[in-house]
Amino acid sequence: MFLAYLPFMVYPYGFFKAGVAAIWIVMFLWGTIFFFWFTRRLFPDRSLKHAFFLWLIVWAQAMWMLTKLPPYWIVSVFFLTPVSFLDDTAKASHVRVFSKKVPRYFFERVLTGVGFAGFVMLLTFVREIGENSLGIKAFEQPAGMLLVAAALAFLWKNQPYRRKG
Amino acid sequence: MYFLIITFGFLLAMRGARPAPLQRPSEGLRRIVREAVDLFLTTSLILALFALAADFEEIRASVREYAILGFGVAAYLLSRYQKKTDVFFLSVIASVFIISLKRPDLSQGILLAGVISAGIALFQTCLLGLRYRFLFSPMPASIKGWPSLCLLAGLISMVLWGLWNPAF
Numbered sequence: 534m535f536l537a538y539l540p541f542m543v544y545p546y547g548f549f550k551a552g553v554a555a556i557w558i559v560m561f562l563w564g565t566i567f568f569f570w571f572t573r574r575l576f577p578d579r580s581l582k583h584a585f586f587l588w589l590i591v592w593a594q595a596m597w598m599l600t601k602l603p604p605y606w607i608v609s610v611f612f613l614t615p616v617s618f619l620d621d622t623a624k625a626s627h628v629r630v631f632s633k634k635v636p637r638y639f640f641e642r643v644l645t646g647v648g649f650a651g652f653v654m655l656l657t658f659v660r661e662i663g664e665n666s667l668g669i670k671a672f673e674q675p676a677g678m679l680l681v682a683a684a685l686a687f688l689w690k691n692q693p694y695r696r697k698g
Numbered sequence: 699m700y701f702l703i704i705t706f707g708f709l710l711a712m713r714g715a716r717p718a719p720l721q722r723p724s725e726g727l728r729r730i731v732r733e734a735v736d737l738f739l740t741t742s743l744i745l746a747l748f749a750l751a752a753d754f755e756e757i758r759a760s761v762r763e764y765a766i767l768g769f770g771v772a773a774y775l776l777s778r779y780q781k782k783t784d785v786f787f788l789s790v791i792a793s794v795f796i797i798s799l800k801r802p803d804l805s806q807g808i809l810l811a812g813v814i815s816a817g818i819a820l821f822q823t824c825l826l827g828l829r830y831r832f833l834f835s836p837m838p839a840s841i842k843g844w845p846s847l848c849l850l851a852g853l854i855s856m857v858l859w860g861l862w863n864p865a866f
Contacts, residue, residue, distance in 0.1 A: 535844070539709055543701045543792070583774075586787070590770030593791075597766050604766050604795055608709070608788050671852075674859045675704040679852030686844035 534645075534652055535682055537612035540605035541653055542675050548657050554602060555653035558609045559646035561592065565610065566642050585614075613649055615642075656681065700862050702796055703814055704855045706789040707821035712847075713785045723830045727823060734819035736780060741793045741811040744772045748794075749804040769794045789818075817858070824854045 541551060565588065573581055589611070593604035659681055664672035671677035715733055719725070748768065751761045761768065770791055777787035797810045828850045837846065 535848075536709060536712065539705045542705050586774055586784075587771075590767060590774065590791075593770060594764060594767040598763070604770075605792055608792070611784065611788060671856065674855060675701055676852045676855040676859065679704075679708075679848050679855055683845050683848035683852060686848055687841060690843065690845060691840050 534613075534649060535686070537609040537649055538653055538656060538682075540608045541657065542678055543605050544603065546657070548654070548661050551657040552650070552654050554606060555650045557596075557602070558606050558613070559650050561606075562610050562613050562646055563642060565614070566639075570638075609649070613645055699796060699810070699814065700817075700859065702792060703817035704821060704851070704858070706792060707818040707825075708851050709785050710789060710818060711822045711825050714783055715786070723826060726826050726830075730819055730822045730826065733786070734815045734822075736782065737786065737789060737793070737818065738811055738815035740773070740776050740780070740790050741797070741815070742808045743776065744769055744790065744794050745797060745807040745811060746804060747772060748798065749807070765798055766791075766795065769798070817862075821851075821854060821858060824857075825850060828854070 541554070544551065544554065546554060565585075568588075569581070569585065576584055589607040593607050596602045596606070597604060656678060660672050660678060663669045663677055663681075669677065671680065710733065715729055748761065748765070751768070752758050754761075773787050773790040773794065777784075777790060793811060793814050797807050797814075800806075800810070802810065825847075829847075832846060832850075841849070
């Protein structure tokens with residue numbers, strides 16, 4: 534999730550634009566997974582990964598032409614895409630459309646997307662507050678967000694329920 | 699451009715080429731230098747191809763209009779040919795894109811590619827050195843892993859920002 538956020542450090546966007554970009558990334562991620570889930574069996578062996586990256590490049594070009602969104606967002610999509618999805622050696626298993634696996638799989642992807650959009654908005658909000666309201670110089674460069682990420686990672690790693698375990 | 703150096707330096711450090719064991723920093727340093735040289739050469743080659751294509755009057759407009767598509771396909775093919783990681787390919791696209799936005803001539807573009815590659819290598823070298831130092835330091839388990847990595851990256855970024863501003 535954090536690695537997927539990193540390209541947003543390159544975008545000079547405020548809260549609203551970063552939110553729109555994050556929503557676009559999530560929508561695109563869902564569309565991509567939906568598209569490849571149903572078509573992956575049509576691709577010859579070991580060509581799915583090439584098709585996926587070509588798909589990303591074509592959409593990066595289209596978004597640049599339509600909205601002038603720089604193509605760094607494809608890095609976020611890449612990191613949000615499930616690892617098994619790009620595994621050349623994995624064979625697509627037979628899953629019936631009405632199997633319980635389908636809604637569970639898509640539900641996990643929906644949660645990933647919603648979590649990512651929330652994470653981006655939270656960090657952008659923190660950056661806006663730190664840079665504009667508090668005037669902290671560290672937020673004018675990547676260091677500010679990396680230090681915030683360190684704090685978040687520390688809190689995540691030391692959650693109370695984990696200590697009980 | 700500084701944001702790109704730190705962002706992709708960190709991404710390459712985390713998900714780039716298979717890292718050498720932390721116990722052997724010289725091997726890690728060798729890999730960083732090699733990756734940086736590869737990044738520089740690949741980026742420069744794509745910029746040269748782009749400049750060459752843009753020299754032809756008939757296709758100049760199309761080359762500029764579909765630049766991302768051209769960069770992307772070239773970066774992907776070159777990365778696969780060199781058996782590089784996916785993050786390397788994405789870093790090449792990002793570098794070529796940010797350089798092409800400035801519309802420099804070829805020599806300036808190659809110079810910028812050198813600055814990006816050297817900056818990424820410097821960032822990764824500092825991160826490797828500090829991680830190696832941490833390896834032999836008593837450190838609480840609660841900050842091991844991502845918290846310490848982000849903290850180190852943030853501190854290195856602050857130091858390099860101090861160097862970057864007077865230099866550029």
